[in-house]
Amino acid sequence: MKDNFVVLVTGASSGFGKETAEYLSKKGYKVYGSSRKCINGEKRGLFTMVNMDVTEEESVKDAVNYILNREGKIDVLYNNAGMGISGSIEDTTLEEAKQIFETNFFGMMRVTRAVLPNMRRMGQGYIINTSSIGGIIGLPFQGLYSASKFAVEGFTEALSKEVKGFGIKVCIIEPGDFKTGFTANRRYVKNSGEGSAYREAFIKNMNFVECEENNGCEPVEMAKVIYKIINTKNPRLRYKIGFKSQKLAASLKKFLPERFYEDMVIRFYS
Ligand SMILES: NC(=O)c1ccc[n+]([C@@H]2O[C@H](COP(=O)([O-])OP(=O)(O)OC[C@H]3O[C@@H](n4cnc5c(N)ncnc54)[C@H](OP(=O)(O)O)[C@@H]3O)[C@@H](O)[C@H]2O)c1
Numbered sequence: 001m002k003d004n005f006v007v008l009v010t011g012a013s014s015g016f017g018k019e020t021a022e023y024l025s026k027k028g029y030k031v032y033g034s035s036r037k038c039i040n041g042e043k044r045g046l047f048t049m050v051n052m053d054v055t056e057e058e059s060v061k062d063a064v065n066y067i068l069n070r071e072g073k074i075d076v077l078y079n080n081a082g083m084g085i086s087g088s089i090e091d092t093t094l095e096e097a098k099q100i101f102e103t104n105f106f107g108m109m110r111v112t113r114a115v116l117p118n119m120r121r122m123g124q125g126y127i128i129n130t131s132s133i134g135g136i137i138g139l140p141f142q143g144l145y146s147a148s149k150f151a152v153e154g155f156t157e158a159l160s161k162e163v164k165g166f167g168i169k170v171c172i173i174e175p176g177d178f179k180t181g182f183t184a185n186r187r188y189v190k191n192s193g194e195g196s197a198y199r200e201a202f203i204k205n206m207n208f209v210e211c212e213e214n215n216g217c218e219p220v221e222m223a224k225v226i227y228k229i230i231n232t233k234n235p236r237l238r239y240k241i242g243f244k245s246q247k248l249a250a251s252l253k254k255f256l257p258e259r260f261y262e263d264m265v266i267r268f269y270s
Helices: 015-026 057-071 094-124 143-166 199-214 220-230 243-250 260-270
Strands: 007-009 029-033 047-051 076-079 126-132 170-173 238-241
Touching: 007 015, 007 057, 015 029, 015 047, 015 220, 029 057, 047 057, 057 094, 076 094, 076 243, 094 126, 094 143, 094 170, 126 143, 126 220, 143 170, 143 220, 199 260, 220 238, 238 243
Parallel strands: 007 029, 007 076, 029 047, 076 126, 126 170, 170 238
Antiparallel strands: none
């Protein structure tokens, strides 16, 4: 184990981030977790919090500098902070679409850019970005969420090639359904209420999706995968986590005829 590693986990107040920050700090790593609702240096069990809103450039820089000033380095960045917005694409305003990209995509990009100079100078580091099964399959009524996670996929693939020569390892994690705060924190687009042409289908879809999430896997699975990655010299680019059935369903996309596969997804979510 690389026990002198300094780890930054974004979105460590809940769900995957909290579980991973706790798990890695119990394993002996120096862990900093971030949230918009904490003060710098606040202790949460064995790990330390830093205040960070990933949608604000200055907030990200301040949080990263706070850690660098104390530790001199960040060896692992786990870009986890994220949110969900649901609703049909027609009902989603550009403003709502931009909000989700500001957190899930540009937020991840801001933190990545803030840690890269230090990792590059050290000639080492792990950057682990959170996608989703929704970053592999365009999920109905979660179109903007899926779009933000497809963007994370493309960005991360490109980044891994650019920074390989600096000794920085880059990975994407693609979770299926997990029991976290994500379901309760998900927002619905404003126009999805009465008057939406999609309302009936949307409600049916959301009831199904939220039931799957509430009966999903335990987030400690994420913590174990992150631990495995940072203890692997040459980690894979992608890691799928969750129920076997969901991992298989996502993997089949590569092999089945496209229209057949898409119809299967429509039937599954109807
Ligand atoms: N749960 C699932 O089934 C599932 C499946 C696939 C992918 N994911 C992905 O997993 C990641 C973590 O989600 P989760 O399931 O653990 O959900 P969660 O329990 O709702 O946790 C989300 C975390 O993100 C942080 N966050 C949200 N907006 C932020 C912002 N603007 N700036 C800084 N932090 C922000 C929250 O911190 P504060 O509110 O304290 O600031 C919180 O700690 C997300 O990227 C999500 O898309 C989840």
